Amino acid sequence: MIEKVEWDSEFFSRKIGRLTKVPQGKKLKNLIHQAHNKGYEYLSCRLILDKIAEIQLLEKHGFYLTDIGIVWEKKIIKNISNLKSQISNSNIREATGKDSPMLKTTVRGLFKDSRFYNDPFFTKKEADKVYQAWVENSVEDKTIKVFVAEKSGFITCKRLSKNRGDIPHIGVIPKSQGKGIGTSLMHRALKWFKENGVNTATVRTQANNSIAMNFYKKLGFEVKYIDMTMGLILSMELKKKA
Numbered sequence: 001m002i003e004k005v006e007w008d009s010e011f012f013s014r015k016i017g018r019l020t021k022v023p024q025g026k027k028l029k030n031l032i033h034q035a036h037n038k039g040y041e042y043l044s045c046r047l048i049l050d051k052i053a054e055i056q057l058l059e060k061h062g063f064y065l066t067d068i069g070i071v072w073e074k075k076i077i078k079n080i081s082n083l084k085s086q087i088s089n090s091n092i093r094e095a096t097g098k099d100s101p102m103l104k105t106t107v108r109g110l111f112k113d114s115r116f117y118n119d120p121f122f123t124k125k126e127a128d129k130v131y132q133a134w135v136e137n138s139v140e141d142k143t144i145k146v147f148v149a150e151k152s153g154f155i156t157c158k159r160l161s162k163n164r165g166d167i168p169h170i171g172v173i174p175k176s177q178g179k180g181i182g183t184s185l186m187h188r189a190l191k192w193f194k195e196n197g198v199n200t201a202t203v204r205t206q207a208n209n210s211i212a213m214n215f216y217k218k219l220g221f222e223v224k225y226i227d228m229t230m231g232l233i234l235s236m237e238l239k240k241k242a
């Protein structure tokens with residue numbers, strides 16, 4: 001019920017795990033001890049918000065809130081020619097490896113609402129670096145398509161299954177926001193999904209990011225569910241209880 005989060009463990013140089021299912025009462029306490037004995041320094045757990053009893057159990061065992069997420073979904077029903085006309089005026093193209101330095105600059109400071117900035121386990125410096133690493137990896141990752149709006153924004157698209165796709169990240173630099181670039185990037189992503197047989201797109205945003213929520217609503221996304229991410233710093237929690 002605890003799985004190692006390989007990428008995070010390597011990136012933060014600390015063993016990080018994810019609780020995939022919340023066991024009842026004493027079993028959770030034992031699981032936390034086992035995790036500590038196996039060298040885990042941190043555990044996270046993400047639950048859909050209707051699981052209040054499980055959230056309260058996690059709190060009882062020292063887990064704290066790091067993030068409330070809204071998962072949005074959109075059926076891609078428009079035909080490709082319509083989407084094409086909406087992006088024809090903007091300068092959007094596929095990213096290549098050469099765009100990594102530009103993307104790393106673009107991403108700096110854009111995702112301050114994210115859980116990494118609100119979780120005492122991570123330093124602000126680490127939180128800053130994580131998005132730079134993600135965007136760089138996305139360009140190299142064959143399962144992710146990245147589109148860029150020259151020096152002003154980007155969007156990443158990931159195919160989840162035959163029909164479903166996800167937008168892990170979208171960002172427009174502050175001085176270019178509010179000019180329709182985010183909308184054009186999203187239309188480009190939806191067009192790519194449609195061309196590749198994907199007819200349902202999802203995107204997750206933090207509940208404290210009202211600008212992004214308005215943005216997705218305007219683009220026709222609908223709320224699918226709300227989730228909560230909890231974190232537990234193992235060394236601190238066990239020290240407190242000793």
Ligand SMILES: CC(C)(COP(=O)(O)OP(=O)(O)OC[C@H]1O[C@@H](n2cnc3c(N)ncnc32)[C@H](O)[C@@H]1OP(=O)(O)O)[C@@H](O)C(=O)NCCC(=O)NCCS
Binds near residue numbers: 176179183209210218
């Ligand atoms: C969310 C984001 C990508 C939007 O990009 P953008 O280029 O500024 O968006 P657009 O100009 O295409 O705006 C489209 C719609 O979004 C909404 N919107 C955009 N900026 C807004 C703001 N400051 N306040 C309220 N609504 C806003 C509006 O409904 C707008 O439509 P309108 O111009 O007709 O009012 C951009 O704000 C951003 O990069 N934010 C930081 C990173 C981030 O939060 N990414 C999403 C993480 S899940």
